[in-house]
Amino acid sequence: MSGENGRVAVRSEMRWNGWGEPARASDLPRAVRMLLPLLLGRVRKPAAAVDLAEVRLEPSSLQEDDLQELGSIVGAEHVETADESRIRHAGGRSTPDLLRRRRCEQASPDAVVLPGSHAEVVDVLRACAGRGIAVIPFGGGTSVVGALDPERGAHRGVISLDLRRLSGLIRLDEVSREACIAAGTTGPDAEALLAAQGFELGHYPQSFRYATIGGFAAARSSGQNSAGHGRFDSMVTGLRVATPTGDIELGRSPGSAAGPDLIRVFLGSEGIFGVITEVRVRVHPVPRERILEAWRFPDFPQGVDGLRLVTQNGGGPTVIRLSDEAETAVSLAQVGRIGKALTTGASIVTVYEGDGIAERRARTSEILTAAGGVSSGEGAAEGWLDGRFDGPYLRDSLLDAGVFCETLETATTWSNLKHLRTEITATLRRGFAEAGARSYVMCHVSHVYPTGASLYFTVLANLRSDPLEAWAGIKRQVNDSIISAGGTISHHHAVGRDHAPWLEQEIGETGVRILAAIKRELDPTWILNPGAVITSDRAGRRG
């Protein structure tokens, strides 16, 4: 796998209209198939998805001289205009993205450009700015918030800038435990390169198998081990970024008071200010030991209190997550036990990795027991660990069966967490009911902080009307509900285009003005990912 400079060359392609590799796709587990009618009533199987060969695209709007200049920068073989490549870069992997892929007409970028170095990224940006071509930076293609929509803004064309050739471990400082990783490196490639030298990054979001290091940074990702290693923001110690008007290298020191921390301007910028080409991160030795333990709580609110006490008392698990009653029931569903499963309370999974895990487990166990939890041993936690990257495959199977399935997430303070969950759940249920559908809403808490935690919802529904249109309306109501109930519009999926209209309610008019001012300075012709994060009506405004 590993070539020159520890660079990784080959990568498995995701299905164009679903998650992951076709070989890993699976039918609905029998237990889920038996459970669905209980939860949702009758589900109607949709029309079969279209084949890649049936897809029709608009002709590329780029001219021969556009392609020639781009080819002169990255090599002609790294400028792709074939339909298949354009389709594969046409968006991310939200449920609406996948539902749109079931149709014959697809919006797509006019070309896909694959630069091989930071300098080539710089030159591509300069060329596109000069030619009036929008640029959508593309990592693993796993966005679920519309950050990869081929929106051209005011420009005459749009390219997808695929960073996969910027792959590899650039430097490892073993003493400082800091690694510099090329932005297009996928999660598994980064971990493999680090593991070969005894280190781990330890960032495992559900998109881990496909998403890239640069994407984690650009979208402020948070992984399943966040209780132990923090969210990706906190792992980043430096960045190299190419913008249309100049380069920037940040992160001279692990702590600094040299003005505002500009790394944080690019973390979460989702490609609107520049293209992240290198990311420096802290790493730690590959953990030698792991303990798993699942816990059962009488209900979700008591489980939340347990989570909070563990978090606020510090030094505990590497992973800690709480599923509510609805999610617990489904995850425990087994053939022959359907029905019984729905009354089993809320479950917590804990994982301990690294040093001192026996002590850390003992301390955590004591707190969880005092909070009303009962250990249910290793088994349930193993089940979670084995399937932790496979949720999106299950969604594909559900969509194939005609079950609408989508996720959304937010975060708030501990004191507001139960209220926010109640509000969002009620909004989801009401929205589906108004659309004439039965729904089943599940929730878990998977990222914890001293002052609060995340909420992650999975919803299943037997939507009969056009699910794209129905969900768009429900999602709008949920976003309003998140804002009015004090949550953040996204804890780790980011803003993209889907959440951009709500960002002003989160950071205020002044906050959006700050983002727009940075955007105008770095990308004055607004070529970078137009419409993402900042709604495109801002593009024309000044001040």
Add this chain to the structure above:
Amino acid sequence: MSGENGRVAVRSEMRWNGWGEPARASDLPRAVRMLLPLLLGRVRKPAAAVDLAEVRLEPSSLQEDDLQELGSIVGAEHVETADESRIRHAGGRSTPDLLRRRRCEQASPDAVVLPGSHAEVVDVLRACAGRGIAVIPFGGGTSVVGALDPERGAHRGVISLDLRRLSGLIRLDEVSREACIAAGTTGPDAEALLAAQGFELGHYPQSFRYATIGGFAAARSSGQNSAGHGRFDSMVTGLRVATPTGDIELGRSPGSAAGPDLIRVFLGSEGIFGVITEVRVRVHPVPRERILEAWRFPDFPQGVDGLRLVTQNGGGPTVIRLSDEAETAVSLAQVGRIGKALTTGASIVTVYEGDGIAERRARTSEILTAAGGVSSGEGAAEGWLDGRFDGPYLRDSLLDAGVFCETLETATTWSNLKHLRTEITATLRRGFAEAGARSYVMCHVSHVYPTGASLYFTVLANLRSDPLEAWAGIKRQVNDSIISAGGTISHHHAVGRDHAPWLEQEIGETGVRILAAIKRELDPTWILNPGAVITSDRAGRRG
């Protein structure tokens, strides 16, 4: 002390030309007096400092109608034009600041304005923008980087905006362990208000007794307990800021991917983008237990390795700091042992507070012992704890005795730490030698991160020529040396005016352009702290 809304009304005034309260000032300890000739040779006592009554100021450039409008906003009694108030707001507490105070002519703001609410801050900014009056936000007055110089930029006058009336605990969320504190609250007042409810912030920089919560945020402060509680950046969960063109409230959730973290735009902005009026911070229960322990290492490099191993293996002390041989010798100097003291290796102080301190100490002790350290018990650590806020008093006594004394600081990765210290030490020694002075350079490491640590230097010298001019030249060389040897221009003192010319080397031309773009958006007439962070030659430039 505490009034309406838990607000604190009374505050002790610092000496106008030195540190802290006159009652706490002290003569040089006898041991230090005996040691000085050994270290520096003969020192010449300087002319006595001038009295406050001898100081001459330029007349205030503000007009009657300026003062009337400001008075109509904050109340006439909160607009001060008396010389004493203007002198007390004429700068910070760096050694150059104090040396300048020994002269009769003093630059000063034209008036001191004390707003009583966020709304009054907003109105003062609007009035000053309209009238072309610069505004220097003023917290505790403890800046050591020239952030409080009464620079008016292109404006016809300048006021000091003293935030002391914005004082108190606004809200405490005990469940989420989050407190909202008015920006003008001093460190001791904030801790007293929180302690009354069982909580602690735990931020103890050397300026703690005078500096304010808003100042900690604006300058990206780091406190002595940073190993346990993190630097101030990491404590902040929300901000309220008044800018000349609009308000902003940030921090809806403990973790978020809703675009870039704009809190970080204001942390470290040193009043150039807006005036921080409220700060939300995470707090923790007042620790019930404390263990102190000092350690001795053969030399500084071995001590650094010990520090690194403790930090990278996690979960250890609340405070850990390492003094090099030179600092160890002076701090241990005792009458009757002068001479012997200079060969005692490097010392580490550790403090453990909070839960599980016995385990944490055991784990730390094991690592330090394996790294070549020997415990020297509680005594030396107690000495550090007792005197930890008193360094600036000692500096006053040294200056009175004619000994030049100043501090500076930086940070870098673990792998570069020893090199950076060697370079800075050499630059300091060479600089003083070229100025014809003997010098004594001490260094400690007091803030640690998984990937690196800070370096804090204290230098003593028998400068005979004009110390202000000589030091300005040496400090320039040190700043160059920090940049060329890979350090940050400041780890926790911030940029102010003193480091502003070096910021571009740290964050690049593109970085400075980002800051200037935000500045132009929020403060288009450039009234806020002109010349701080961004050098004033930027004010005119676009792009």
